[in-house]
Amino acid sequence: MCGIVGVSLREPLEPHRAAYSLYYGLYALQHRGQESAGIVVSRDGEGSRISKGMGMVPHIFAPDDLKRLQGNVGIGHVRYSTTGSSRIENCQPFIIDYKDGSLAVAHNGNLVNYAQLRAGLEGEGRVFTSTTDTEVIAHLLVKELLIHKDLVEAVRELMRILVGAYSLTLLVNGRLVAIRDPLGIRPLCIGRLENGWVAASESVAIDTLGGRFLRDVKPGEILMFNGADEEPRSARLYRAATTAHCIFEYIYLARPDAILDGRLVYDTRVRIGELLAEEHPAEADVVTSVPDSGVASAIGYSDRSGIPYRETLMKNRYVGRTFIMPEAEMRDIAVKLKLNVLGPQVKDKRVIVVDDSIVRGTTVRRIVDSLKARGAREVHMRIGSPPITSPCYLGVDMKSKGELIASQHSVEEVRRFIHADSLGYLSLGGLVRAVGMTEKHLCTGCLTGVYPVEVPGEKWTARQMKLSHFTP
Amino acid sequence: MCGIVGVSLREPLEPHRAAYSLYYGLYALQHRGQESAGIVVSRDGEGSRISKGMGMVPHIFAPDDLKRLQGNVGIGHVRYSTTGSSRIENCQPFIIDYKDGSLAVAHNGNLVNYAQLRAGLEGEGRVFTSTTDTEVIAHLLVKELLIHKDLVEAVRELMRILVGAYSLTLLVNGRLVAIRDPLGIRPLCIGRLENGWVAASESVAIDTLGGRFLRDVKPGEILMFNGADEEPRSARLYRAATTAHCIFEYIYLARPDAILDGRLVYDTRVRIGELLAEEHPAEADVVTSVPDSGVASAIGYSDRSGIPYRETLMKNRYVGRTFIMPEAEMRDIAVKLKLNVLGPQVKDKRVIVVDDSIVRGTTVRRIVDSLKARGAREVHMRIGSPPITSPCYLGVDMKSKGELIASQHSVEEVRRFIHADSLGYLSLGGLVRAVGMTEKHLCTGCLTGVYPVEVPGEKWTARQMKLSHFTP
């Protein structure tokens, strides 16, 4: 998972306004990636300026860095930690120079045919400096640009070749471009600023910059921004029969205040709770949530069930991600430091705990244990999604099947593992209803094992197949 | 406002277990002070070891610092920023050596007669290295110890002299001591650990260390810990007719998961919301809170009023206290970055917003404005406390009268200032009912201007007067 952003601002302005806007935009998207971040800006007639580093947005970019990044157009990227590739070479945006100009790419998603595409390019004698699919996208785009000389034609060809998820912000010779894959798997939207345009993974980045949300980038669309005062030029290159919006964005990934493909995520999560209360009622004294991911659904559950909502687990707001856990025997204390139980709130009570999903089950078990240790009589877990049984090949660092508890175990087995008195997962139908789309417009690969694009060795539906029949 | 902690652990153990326990205890009390922190540990037959610094707990103490702090008994302190005194000399604990031994002091509270006491000591030729009342307490205690040779007698004399609020943890020649002033103004409680004892400002520090909450230290009590396996020795030196527990701890200061003088703060805050709904009902579509301080009261308001509770203001969890706001024109963006409105949640709706208190009114006004900017039809502010009209002389860095909006303006004037459609403060009677004590057991100085001890130029009740008649 990653977050991307791009701005195209009016000149003249303070020369580092674009850099600051990207900085704040990335800060608003920090939840989509905490491993590294980067900003590239450009200005007419001048080369691009870049700053990137490992860590969180505010630690990477000092005010002096931002002041150095002069330009009126730019893109930015935050990256999630995925094993083995944590090195500065893999940080984005990725910048390259080629015969006719320069290109900077920020990418959210994952290519399913990365290995074949890279092997093909290597076969042509090309060399690579990173292990990211972003570099492959950059090489292919340059290749097509050198053939077609036209960005729209080059991107159309690119879309034909790439299989997978890709929302992109690009700087193509100093101009901002936004692209979303034909199935619209990862989100991407645009907004109007007082002094220009912004594209971002989630609408929250637009809100933060004081902008007005305009619309989502359409599946298969390319948007080319030509200065602050001109409407961006759009081309809908592919039009799939259906879409494949990632359902996990609604369950967990996106911020609750984001508007994704027309829906406020918070509303979806409240509805999830309401439907969960209908599907899996329980006799209880209190409904509670695992902070912060389950709050909206717990409120929805409480509303529908009539059982009062209370906070029972208090997060220490001062404990950051850089927290030190130095000694094995102190680990348990570190957990308590992060999340403390409001003892009297649960003592001798029957508690319904609502959370968004279960991955390995160990975190949930620790929570159930904590509640029981403080005297909870019964703990009923209610999960706002069906069991996650399959990995994601389209950009979410889901665990492998072996690590996904629901992939190996029945619901009853999971219930016993997590020490809960009862366990209820929301049905796929319920979840789809809560999102408010039909299932065929969503990617539910992690829940069903059926993917919207061909993944070697996995089941997939024909959605992507139809794509090639579309005329642009 | 400050937070204090102390531990007395069993030997032999890992030599830095006490330091780690104090570190985690202070981390749990971080909300009580973010300006500086310090830890002192000691071990039989060896001098004390100290580490302190400016900033937040995890930035001050590196693992290597903690490993250096070998000992089985110790105290710690976090300090709140108060103007003008932000220097390393004022960091606590305060350590001194004297003829018969050594003393370390961590103090939460404020002495009203600090200036007179210090002048008296200076008149005897004594010198001071800081501007804290803690140093005055240390000097006076040493003076009494040299006279009485007995700690209990010395502290009894100390209590006779000191006027104001003081919860203390001390190391007296390597032994942990906990003291609470005769009116019990600031909180202090003790707990049992698997391997010893802990004293702390709030029970959350005990929870974090995996300990069992035992009880509050009683007003006027001294507790002397003599090793991990022996019960602490207690002496009740003064017994006031009433107490003067700070009511603002319940309103805002303490963590919601703390148990203060027998009450879970969260429960009090839910009750505040319930009573607020009774005192100040409003026709509305949604009840919401200012995160995180108003959540519990908003839930209580929703429960009692039947109007659904929803989150409408989303905090960016990644924005820390060290946030950079470099350019004036970017300030507004920085505010939006911290707190984003869930637009669709408030558009065309009548919104009740619950918060704990109003100090200057500027923050509340910005929130009302944000909600209206996103389409809220009406905004009704409900405040979980009466107007704050007077400064605090007993340890809370309240603003001066001039800065307290309610001190200068009527409720209607405040309502207009904050742009709200209506404004309702909880009555003092309601607040006291919510806390569940009688008013005479509480200090309500900031709300009433009447204090429980003599403050020159202010009204005060006779509570402290009676004190001198008590026999220990």
Next chain:
Amino acid sequence: MCGIVGVSLREPLEPHRAAYSLYYGLYALQHRGQESAGIVVSRDGEGSRISKGMGMVPHIFAPDDLKRLQGNVGIGHVRYSTTGSSRIENCQPFIIDYKDGSLAVAHNGNLVNYAQLRAGLEGEGRVFTSTTDTEVIAHLLVKELLIHKDLVEAVRELMRILVGAYSLTLLVNGRLVAIRDPLGIRPLCIGRLENGWVAASESVAIDTLGGRFLRDVKPGEILMFNGADEEPRSARLYRAATTAHCIFEYIYLARPDAILDGRLVYDTRVRIGELLAEEHPAEADVVTSVPDSGVASAIGYSDRSGIPYRETLMKNRYVGRTFIMPEAEMRDIAVKLKLNVLGPQVKDKRVIVVDDSIVRGTTVRRIVDSLKARGAREVHMRIGSPPITSPCYLGVDMKSKGELIASQHSVEEVRRFIHADSLGYLSLGGLVRAVGMTEKHLCTGCLTGVYPVEVPGEKWTARQMKLSHFTP
């Protein structure tokens, strides 16, 4: 200017021994580049590991970084700051993956035909991520490797194409390779370690690792290291009629304790001083030097002239490169802090000051002024090289002609500018004699404006022309 190093060590050993050896080797070469540094290591059957960053060696590599860099073979690089290119993308070693494997390159030197080579590669559709000639070398080498499949053949072709200075250490599929250009412009030598082999820009890196200096890499030679116990395989690919060793390495660049092409640099510098005393004698009371660059020559001057050598300018050893000069009016103090005059040593005396070279003249003038301010009666500047009149195109960041004072002004004009009573430059003949080679084996471009390779718009001799006639 840059410094490079490479090691090939025996297995099994501590897994991070190679990284530590490279770290210490780079530390010994720190004078050749303080802007950035990087280390790449590799181990059979595993990919390469890299760490690089901006700044000085000890600040870039923390012990934890080095421990992570497991492998028994590796290369390292320190880079000098050159305007405009100070960004992490330009840090070396440069690593790329290609069809048949991977390549890491560390480069010291400069390609004169960089722009043409890069344009040619871009014309083939290739893309670039940096603005360094190192990336061009890497692309060309991969291209030749894919054609010839044999490293020696590929490098022979590379040498035919590249025009300029290049000493290289490479990792080619996990094996250490060292290459020096056919004119031997930049230094490169090899040494034997107890547990393997080392190649480095200067012998001081070998000394530091406790190794035995073996010999310089020959102009036009490739050395391939195949494990710690086998002699490296050598191939002399080109044999120029003459060489073009950089004369400025002897004057200033190399450390005095380095052995370059068979000569101890310190000895050369003492001889420079001796010949300077013969060419430019002066009546004086004391001979002194600008620390640290002129010490050896001043001692040589003193020996030959019989005038006693004394230190008169004392460097503050604690003033580092990161020194803060915050206020304009404090600049003068900052200069005095760095270099203090031993007043009584110069008062009423006639002083001969020996330095290695004059670039802009401003530093020398400040020194002359300081000595006169403390009472020196006469100051006679003696410079251990002829006037620097021309830029360097072969790897030294000399100033442009406009900034080189001797390029625009006569010796008498320079003397007046620097406020000296007399000024004597060593003749080219004297300098060449001091080095102990014939002039045709040296590059004297910066002193004569005649270069050993074709530089557009500049005079050059035919040395490189002959190259193409040699058979490998």
Next chain:
Amino acid sequence: MCGIVGVSLREPLEPHRAAYSLYYGLYALQHRGQESAGIVVSRDGEGSRISKGMGMVPHIFAPDDLKRLQGNVGIGHVRYSTTGSSRIENCQPFIIDYKDGSLAVAHNGNLVNYAQLRAGLEGEGRVFTSTTDTEVIAHLLVKELLIHKDLVEAVRELMRILVGAYSLTLLVNGRLVAIRDPLGIRPLCIGRLENGWVAASESVAIDTLGGRFLRDVKPGEILMFNGADEEPRSARLYRAATTAHCIFEYIYLARPDAILDGRLVYDTRVRIGELLAEEHPAEADVVTSVPDSGVASAIGYSDRSGIPYRETLMKNRYVGRTFIMPEAEMRDIAVKLKLNVLGPQVKDKRVIVVDDSIVRGTTVRRIVDSLKARGAREVHMRIGSPPITSPCYLGVDMKSKGELIASQHSVEEVRRFIHADSLGYLSLGGLVRAVGMTEKHLCTGCLTGVYPVEVPGEKWTARQMKLSHFTP
């Protein structure tokens, strides 16, 4: 060992000029203490401002710290690391407030009767926050000030009580004061700045600030500065029959460019080398030094003996004090990194190595071994001082007798231990001649075991005894 400085500057000026001047002054004195540093400034009618910390001057004081330190008068301190007391509480200057005002003290030296003085003060009920004799001095001075109300009288009494070495700069109620003990053991001098006055441990701090050296503070003198334009008021409180200037300042401690009690240290060190050549001639090919401490003496030795001086040991100027030596087996490499031998300079040669002193002998042995490993035929060590046989009680952190090799072993035994072919120490007579005073004006305790003040269990002369008979 420590370094102290004080300034009294004219108003109005930039408000942080005093802080910057103290910063640069301390930077110039960094060689006298690298453990911690502190600065205190004051301005009429305002309290003092302080900043201090552990480490080196440039790392402790950021530009923002200095800007915060507004005032026109101030003092500063650098502190040397002595075992066990490395904590922020012991950093100087030490500030206290008392009945009639405030006092800040920076101290260089050591009190021999510290323990008795502190016990006496503790007996009066006083408390201490540090383990430094500086705090004792501060308490005693306040005590006398409260009695005498007059600074001169108070200091006269202080001088009667204190036994040992003390050069002091003080801020007494916002005025700069400089004091030197009656024997003048540690140095202290004053200078004129364009905008005020400066007092400092060594004249190099005056040079750095662009000031004019005026004179040393006289033994037993107090100087009171009253603004920038008035001459400081002086009082000579005690006049010892002789002085006891520390001879080790000339041998090693002071910077070579310092003027101590009228003598340029560099000149003394050259003379040391000349006399050493007379006392201990040797047949040799080259004279060399251990950088940087032995350079001046080696040059003197070369001059007198006619044997050429050459550098043979090259220091890596980039290796700082914070150097990491992570692995035992890499230690040897770390040593080589710091100091490399110029092999050809010593191969097959007879080498005379001049150094200032021998403490434990291990460093010298490593140097002799290094030279022999690179082929030196003979190594003759010449030491610019007599054997150090006794500890220092007056402010230098000399080792204990057990660690001083010359305390336990004959010269021949030391020679064998250090692997030298011959070893010659300068005689005490020679050293005294080189300094140019009579022996009775110098403290030679570390060389003779006879001290100028009473040290329990050690021999001492009557110098201090006479003191009490002097009338002020």
